[in-house]
Amino acid sequence: MGDYMYKEIIIENLDEMKSFAEDIGKSIFPGFLLCLEGDLGAGKTTFTKYFGANMGIKDNINSPTFTILKIYEGDNILYHMDVYRLMGIGMDYELEEFIYGDGVCVIEWFRNIIESIPEEKLVIEIEIIDINRRLIKIEGIGKYEEIVEKISN
Numbered sequence: 001m002g003d004y005m006y007k008e009i010i011i012e013n014l015d016e017m018k019s020f021a022e023d024i025g026k027s028i029f030p031g032f033l034l035c036l037e038g039d040l041g042a043g044k045t046t047f048t049k050y051f052g053a054n055m056g057i058k059d060n061i062n063s064p065t066f067t068i069l070k071i072y073e074g075d076n077i078l079y080h081m082d083v084y085r086l087m088g089i090g091m092d093y094e095l096e097e098f099i100y101g102d103g104v105c106v107i108e109w110f111r112n113i114i115e116s117i118p119e120e121k122l123v124i125e126i127e128i129i130d131i132n133r134r135l136i137k138i139e140g141i142g143k144y145e146e147i148v149e150k151i152s153n
């Protein structure tokens with residue numbers, strides 16, 4: 001491994017969040033792992049809606065808080081997880097077959113199950129600046145490094 005890239009960008013509004021999600025979408029591959037962090041209401045699910053729509057998913061992607069995992073079919077399979085409620089559990093073997101599977105996997109609050117998360121991944125942290133603006137911290141580890149390299153403000 002060894003490859004690592006970190007960038008910060010500012011997103012001004014929902015339209016820019018959509019373009020950002022579409023940009024990331026250009027780089028997906030089977031087994032793609034995207035880990036999302038950020039406070040309640042930061043925009044993790046909003047990002048995932050745009051990201052999923054760009055993958056050809058017709059169903060409405062909503063917050064899976066009470067189900068932990070939702071599976072959608074588009075050009076690729078999307079596993080959308082929200083592991084907020086697993087805080088303190090630290091590991092979830094049931095989810096590992098999906099995390100390590102061939103679908104595209106998006107995990108909100110991934111740090112709650114960090115022991116089940118591989119080293120190699122794309123991490124997007126969303127910070128609220130004000131009502132529409134977000135600071136995006138994006139980190140590419142291993143083969144995800146080049147995705148971050150291509151992102152520009």
Ligand SMILES: Nc1ncnc2c1ncn2[C@@H]1O[C@H](COP(=O)(O)OP(=O)(O)OP(=O)(O)O)[C@@H](O)[C@H]1O
Pocket residue numbers: 011012013014017038039040041042043044045046047063082108131132133134
């Ligand atoms: N630039 C932006 N990017 C993303 N969301 C934005 C932006 N501007 C405003 N919003 C609004 O912020 C809210 C983000 O809510 P969302 O459910 O996506 O957050 P979340 O991070 O998934 O929260 P939770 O931790 O509760 O799951 C939405 O109402 C969205 O319309």
Ligand SMILES: [Mg+2]
Pocket residue numbers: 044045046063082108
């Ligand atoms: Mg959410």
